[in-house]
Amino acid sequence: xxxxxxxxVAGLCAATALSEEGYEVxxxxxxxxxxxxxxxxxxxxxxxxxxxxxxxxVVARGQMAIGWWARRVRSFxxxxxxxxxxxxxxxxxxxxxxxxxxxxxxxxxELEPALAGRFPxxxxxxxxxxxxxxxxxxxxxxxxxxxxxxxxxVLQGERVVDCRGISARDKLVDLRAVRGEMxxxxxxxxxxxxxxxLLHPRFPCYVVPRGxxxxxxxxxxxxxxxxxxxxxxxxxxxxxAVQTLHPGFAEAQIINTGAGLRPAFPDNVPVLxxxxxxxxxxxxxxxxxxxxxxxxxxxxxxxxxxxxDRP
Numbered sequence: 001x002x003x004x005x006x007x008x009v010a011g012l013c014a015a016t017a018l019s020e021e022g023y024e025v026x027x028x029x030x031x032x033x034x035x036x037x038x039x040x041x042x043x044x045x046x047x048x049x050x051x052x053x054x055x056x057x058v059v060a061r062g063q064m065a066i067g068w069w070a071r072r073v074r075s076f077x078x079x080x081x082x083x084x085x086x087x088x089x090x091x092x093x094x095x096x097x098x099x100x101x102x103x104x105x106x107x108x109x110e111l112e113p114a115l116a117g118r119f120p121x122x123x124x125x126x127x128x129x130x131x132x133x134x135x136x137x138x139x140x141x142x143x144x145x146x147x148x149x150x151x152x153x154v155l156q157g158e159r160v161v162d163c164r165g166i167s168a169r170d171k172l173v174d175l176r177a178v179r180g181e182m183x184x185x186x187x188x189x190x191x192x193x194x195x196x197x198l199l200h201p202r203f204p205c206y207v208v209p210r211g212x213x214x215x216x217x218x219x220x221x222x223x224x225x226x227x228x229x230x231x232x233x234x235x236x237x238x239x240x241a242v243q244t245l246h247p248g249f250a251e252a253q254i255i256n257t258g259a260g261l262r263p264a265f266p267d268n269v270p271v272l273x274x275x276x277x278x279x280x281x282x283x284x285x286x287x288x289x290x291x292x293x294x295x296x297x298x299x300x301x302x303x304x305x306x307x308x309d310r311p
Contacts, residue, residue: 002303003028003155006163008036009133009288010281010295012140014161016072017296019147023303026150034227036165037260038288040182042208042218043133044195045069045290046081048102048125055269058287059101061294066129068293073139075132079194083123084108084115086244092199093123102127114191114246130195130208133289160278161299166225166263168282171275175282177225177261181234182218184256189248190215198245205241214255217242221286230257262286272298 004015007029019025047062070076083103085093097103106124109116145151162168169175192215197206208216220234235257242249265271265283270291273280279302281295 001026002159002161004161004163006165008165009038009137010163010165010284010292012137013292013296014163014281014299015144015149016140017300019144019149021300026152026156027144028152028155030153034167037180037262038133038137040258040260041133041288042206042216043131043289044081044206044208045129046125047290048100048128049081049083049197050287050290051100052096057269058291062290065290065293069131069136073131073136075135076129078129080124080126081128081195081197082108082111083197083199084119085199089199089201092201096199097123112192132210158277162278162280165282166261168280172280172282174266175263178264178285179222179224179226179259180262181220181230181259182216183235183238183254184214184216185252186213186255187215187249187252188213189251190246196245198241200241203237203241205238207242207245225261227261228259230259270295
């Protein structure tokens with residue numbers, strides 16, 4: 001029996017990979033566990049965009065995640081990522097073009113007519129995708145139930161895969177919290193079909209379409225571990241930025257807000273760590289949906305090697 005701790009994207013991906021491979025799995029999620037940060041994620045599968053600041057290992061592993069999610073969730077959409085900037089911030093666009101791979105220059109209105117006349121040029125990453133995080137996590141959970149995975153509140157198995165995110169600071173002393181805040185709006189006057197990243201030197205933001213006029217707007221990255229609702233400053237900055245993207249957002253209705261604590265190691269790179277009979281999958285930072293599938297498959301490789309090495 002393998003006990004997977006945590007009901008966020010890391011835990012659900014790990015339990016899915018293990019159960020699909022035929023392992024007996026239980027998922028441990030206590031009733032008092034905080035809501036996972038992955039429920040508030042943008043759901044962008046953008047390995048090449050992330051290469052602006054992330055190391056090559058994130059870019060390489062993230063590419064694998066696109067196919068993994070495409071085979072499992074209905075909300076998956078492969079429409080690429082469009083990156084734009086105001087004229088005054090044009091150097092930011094040039095910097096990202098040099099720092100990333102698999103991009104091409106394009107006139108934004110060729111892809112998104114709603115942006116016509118607003119941005120003379122943009123960067124397009126055609127091999128990227130996005131999904132709805134809540135639908136994706138619900139689908140994984142339903143799949144686990146269908147395969148007979150048991151959900152418990154108390155750990156019973158001896159072999160543990162620990163995916164508790166920031167709650168694992170009791171065992172990972174170098175894990176820190178990075179606060180992220182988001183908005184969800186209903187904007188019937190806006191028509192966008194793919195994730196848009198707006199570059200800004202002080203508060204860059206991204207907008208992800210969720211269908212039927214809904215958009216997720218995110219996200220701040222604040223170096224503190226304070227839980228609680230979104231702040232006035234974050235709300236103001238995100239709304240200011242998104243109105244720069246399209247004036248129709250000024251009339252949007254705010255239908256949801258949220259703030260979560262992302263787990264991160266000092267170098268912001270997600271990894272597996274081994275501790276006796278416990279494997280930690282943690283430090284996903286802003287790369288949860290991008291990195292959890294690849295790291296889950298690496299857990300499979302570790303377990304198979306252990307079995308093969310037994311006398």
